Structure formats: C-alpha cells, structure tokens
Amino acid sequence: MNDVPLPGGPVRGSRTGRPIMAALDLLGRRWALRVLWELRDGPVGFRALQQRCDDVSPTVLNTRLAELRRAGIVEQDEARAHRLTPLGADLLAALAPLQNWARRWARAGR
Numbered sequence: 001m002n003d004v005p006l007p008g009g010p011v012r013g014s015r016t017g018r019p020i021m022a023a024l025d026l027l028g029r030r031w032a033l034r035v036l037w038e039l040r041d042g043p044v045g046f047r048a049l050q051q052r053c054d055d056v057s058p059t060v061l062n063t064r065l066a067e068l069r070r071a072g073i074v075e076q077d078e079a080r081a082h083r084l085t086p087l088g089a090d091l092l093a094a095l096a097p098l099q100n101w102a103r104r105w106a107r108a109g110r
Contacts (some may be wrong), residue, residue, distance in 0.1 A: 004026070004066075004067045004070040004071060005017075005021075005022045005023075005025035005026045005071075006022055006070075006071060007019040007022045007023075008022075009022075011025040012024075012025045012028075013025065026067065026068075026071055029064065029067065030060065030064075031053060031056050031060055031061065031064050032064050032067070032068065033095075034053050034056075035049065035053060035061070035064050035065065035068065035074070036068070036073070036074075036084070036088065036091065036092060036095075037092075038052040038053055039074065039082060039083060039084050039088070040084070040092055042083060043077050043079070043081035043082060043083040044081055044082055044083075045079075045080070045081045045082075046058075046061070046065075046080075046082070049061065049082060065082060068088070072085055072087050072088075073085060073087055073088035073091060074088055
C-alpha cells in the first residue's frame with residue numbers, strides 16, 4: 001500500500017509531497033469523499049457503508065477504507081465498524097465551508 005498519498009512523499013501534482021497536494025490526491029480518489037461523508041454521523045459497518053455509497057463495489061470500498069486508515073483519517077472500532085478518527089473529524093469540519101457553498105450554489109441555480 002505504498003501508493004497511499006501522504007505528506008512528504010511524491011504524490012500526484014507534487015514530487016515533494018506538500019501536505020495540501022497529498023490531501024488533494026487522497027481526497028480526489030474515487031469515492032474517498034463520499035466515504036468520509038457517510039461516516040459523519042458515527043461508526044458504520046462495511047455492508048451498510050457500501051449501501052450508503054450507492055452500492056460501490058466491495059473492492060473499491062475496501063481500497064478506499066485501507067487508504068483512509070493508512071492516512072489516519074478512518075479507523076475500525078472493536079465491532080469492526082468504520083469511523084472517523086479525530087483527524088478525520090477535523091477534515092470534515094474543514095470541508096463544512098464547501099458544504100455551505102454547495103447549498104448556496106444549489107439555491108442560485110434555481
């Protein structure tokens with residue numbers, strides 16, 4: 001799992017792995033943001049998470065979860081449900097302004 005974008009190593013768009021570039025690489029991967037969004041209200045088991053993500057393939061979901069765990073954003077609890085780490089919760093809080101903007105954008109398009 002050496003291809004998980006982490007700050008300090010080469011990532012898409014940056015040979016030096018600047019933290020913002022590593023974050024954009026990780027979050028730009030298919031389904032990564034959706035997985036984070038679906039974990040916003042607390043732990044979710046694999047099958048339920050797959051359903052919440054519009055039945056994403058198990059392979060893709062497993063890959064994203066592994067990457068997000070390696071990045072320290074998601075973890076599994078004792079019941080093997082997936083949840084955000086404190087760092088993951090910080091990330092969702094950082095994305096809140098984007099959610100607010102998206103709502104304004106939706107209203108403006110009417």
